[in-house]
Amino acid sequence: MNATIIEKILSSASKKKVSAGDRVWADVDLIAMRDFGGPNVIQEFKNNFGEKKVFDPEKVVFTFDLHIPPRTEKVAKNQKACREFAEEQRTRLFDINHGIGQHVLFEHGLVKPQDVIIGTDSHMNLLGALQSFSTGVGTTDIVAALATGKLWFRVPRTIKIEIDGKLKKGVYAKDIILHILKNLGTSGLIYKAVEFYGSTVDDLNLAGRITLTSMVTEMSGKIGFITPNNEIVSFVNERSGQKNEFVSADKNAEYEDVLNFEVDDLEPMVACPHSPDNVRSVREVEGTKIGQVFIGSCTNGRFDDLFEAAKILKGNKSKARLIIVPATMEVAKEAIEKGLYKIFIDAGAVVSNPSCALCTIGHPGVLAPYDVLLSTSNRNYLGKIGKDAEIYLCSPATAAASAINGEITDPRG
Amino acid sequence: MRLRGKVWKFGDDIDTDQIYPGKYLPLTDKEEMAEHAMEGIPDYENFSKMIKKGDIIVGGKNFGCGSSREHAPISIEYAGIDLIIAKSFARIFYRNCVNIGFPILEAEEEDIDNIDDSDELEIDLEKGEIRNLTKMKTFKGKALSGLEMEIMNAGGLLDYLKGSSKY
Ligand code: SF4
Numbered sequence: 074m075n076a077t078i079i080e081k082i083l084s085s086a087s088k089k090k091v092s093a094g095d096r097v098w099a100d101v102d103l104i105a106m107r108d109f110g111g112p113n114v115i116q117e118f119k120n121n122f123g124e125k126k127v128f129d130p131e132k133v134v135f136t137f138d139l140h141i142p143p144r145t146e147k148v149a150k151n152q153k154a155c156r157e158f159a160e161e162q163r164t165r166l167f168d169i170n171h172g173i174g175q176h177v178l179f180e181h182g183l184v185k186p187q188d189v190i191i192g193t194d195s196h197m198n199l200l201g202a203l204q205s206f207s208t209g210v211g212t213t214d215i216v217a218a219l220a221t222g223k224l225w226f227r228v229p230r231t232i233k234i235e236i237d238g239k240l241k242k243g244v245y246a247k248d249i250i251l252h253i254l255k256n257l258g259t260s261g262l263i264y265k266a267v268e269f270y271g272s273t274v275d276d277l278n279l280a281g282r283i284t285l286t287s288m289v290t291e292m293s294g295k296i297g298f299i300t301p302n303n304e305i306v307s308f309v310n311e312r313s314g315q316k317n318e319f320v321s322a323d324k325n326a327e328y329e330d331v332l333n334f335e336v337d338d339l340e341p342m343v344a345c346p347h348s349p350d351n352v353r354s355v356r357e358v359e360g361t362k363i364g365q366v367f368i369g370s371c372t373n374g375r376f377d378d379l380f381e382a383a384k385i386l387k388g389n390k391s392k393a394r395l396i397i398v399p400a401t402m403e404v405a406k407e408a409i410e411k412g413l414y415k416i417f418i419d420a421g422a423v424v425s426n427p428s429c430a431l432c433t434i435g436h437p438g439v440l441a442p443y444d445v446l447l448s449t450s451n452r453n454y455l456g457k458i459g460k461d462a463e464i465y466l467c468s469p470a471t472a473a474a475s476a477i478n479g480e481i482t483d484p485r486g
Numbered sequence: 487m488r489l490r491g492k493v494w495k496f497g498d499d500i501d502t503d504q505i506y507p508g509k510y511l512p513l514t515d516k517e518e519m520a521e522h523a524m525e526g527i528p529d530y531e532n533f534s535k536m537i538k539k540g541d542i543i544v545g546g547k548n549f550g551c552g553s554s555r556e557h558a559p560i561s562i563e564y565a566g567i568d569l570i571i572a573k574s575f576a577r578i579f580y581r582n583c584v585n586i587g588f589p590i591l592e593a594e595e596e597d598i599d600n601i602d603d604s605d606e607l608e609i610d611l612e613k614g615e616i617r618n619l620t621k622m623k624t625f626k627g628k629a630l631s632g633l634e635m636e637i638m639n640a641g642g643l644l645d646y647l648k649g650s651s652k653y
Contacts, residue, residue, distance in 0.1 A: 194554060457503055
């Protein structure tokens with residue numbers, strides 16, 4: 074036996090033993106569409122299959138997370154089309170009051186280990202933190218899977234990444250993944266799966282694990298898996314209402330490469346414009362003026378992320394325009410209950426409803442040309458949040474410390 | 487299938503926001519999408535009007551990285567480009583192309599480095615053979631393998647499924 078995690082999952086989903094390089098038809102456990110992507114899917118599904126029913130309505134779900142509530146008639150129409158389709162087809166739909174899709178799905182127990190999940194977002198793969206094989210796909214993939222319940226995949230080779238050491242105060246999962254990005258580059262994991270191991274990873278909470286797995290996308294990787302600790306096992310079991318079986322790679326699993334990272338001495342990191350692998354230590358760019366700060370997104374929008382920011386913001390005022398957006402309504406509720414909203418508002422922040430927010434241009438908060446945004450999101454391509462605006466990426470702690478000074482600042486003081 | 491056209495050359499990591507800026511995501515009409523192909527790249531704002539039907543895009547590494555938007559390959563196809571050759575493709579962009587039956591081809595880095603803007607190429611897709619008519623050079627790209635070629639030849643995933651027992 075020499076299978077990696079992805080080989081095991083795709084073997085069981087395709088009911089035959091497969092290994093890296095094979096092409097398979099796998100059974101799909103969940104299809105997720107959003108307010109973006111969803112309308113294109115509906116149109117193409119109807120064009121091709123008319124009034125046909127989807128293969129299994131229980132396995133199809135809509136999540137609205139991008140333009141919520143809608144700001145334009147076009148978006149409103151798109152969302153209406155999704156609602157109507159969901160009703161016709163009797164699928165679930167999480168409307169504008171829920172938040173970022175992937176997070177809503179696992180909070181509602183729809184994500185289980187070994188599940189094959191496809192969706193219309195490039196960061197579906199953050200669900201590898203819960204050991205599901207989730208991947209972003211295009212319209213045609215979703216249409217095909219809606220009709221048949223199956224989809225083709227190339228089985229990727231796997232790279233093992235070992236991360237060891239104790240993080241210093243003020244250093245987080247985001248700094249680790251930016252450090253790895255700096256080393257591997259934006260095409261470093263092209264068409265590869267990753268398995269993360271090591272003492273540092275074992276200690277990460279759910280939020281930190283999601284930060285790691287979400288940014289596998291920025292290295293062009295397909296999926297990143299993390300072996301669950303007790304916290305993750307009980308979270309997944311409790312949310313899904315069942316006892317789940319997690320998989321591990323075989324002892325002799327074949328890896329394309331094994332990479333080691335020691336993070337004892339890692340410093341806070343920041344990705345500079347206009348690429349997520351243009352990474353420096355915060356120290357190197359300290360003092361860079363920023364106009365706006367965004368704390369949120371599927372990479373850093375969980376309660377633990379907001380909590381780290383709140384610790385720093387407490388009792389301070391933000392010099393930069395500060396926009397804070399919880400990933401989901403569940404996160405927002407906890408943040409309200411634990412007093413975070415008051416801290417944020419007292420610090421001068423705008424706290425918006427849960428959504429993808431400033432991860433893309435679809436949300437209020439776009440930037441004027443040459444304005445500078447410091448963001449906890451995952452991408453900083455030119456034009457992402459406004460023509461010619463500059464985007465830096467960092468951890469919630471670095472974002473909070475920098476907001477207070479109006480310039481990039483080391484959260485360690 | 488044989489294709490022939492003029493090259494539009496681009497560099498590494500051409501991402502989906504450059505190929506198809508996020509602000510046009512609400513569009514659902516393919517002809518409208520075509521007007522915005524490559525619009526996010528400085529000097530290529532009018533790409534769809536600059537090209538002739540049958541032209542070829544040649545890219546570097548990781549072409550099409552970024553979001554899962556199928557608008558990206560669709561806009562390029564409907565603008566009139568017949569083929570993209572690159573050193574490597576981002577995975578979602580890759581499968582989106584296969585799924586809509588839009589031809590792509592990977593080739594060795596040094597072979598791609600030897601192609602210049604405006605060169606005239608002739609391509610045999612099945613063999614993966616690329617002839618640079620301007621430079622009088624022929625080299626091999628990586629033709630799509632098995633299943634992907636079958637899907638491409640069927641005209642895309644949906645036509646493939648309709649013609650098979652999977653559906
Ligand atoms: S926050 Fe950004 S990357 Fe994450 S799910 Fe939303 S749009 Fe996608």
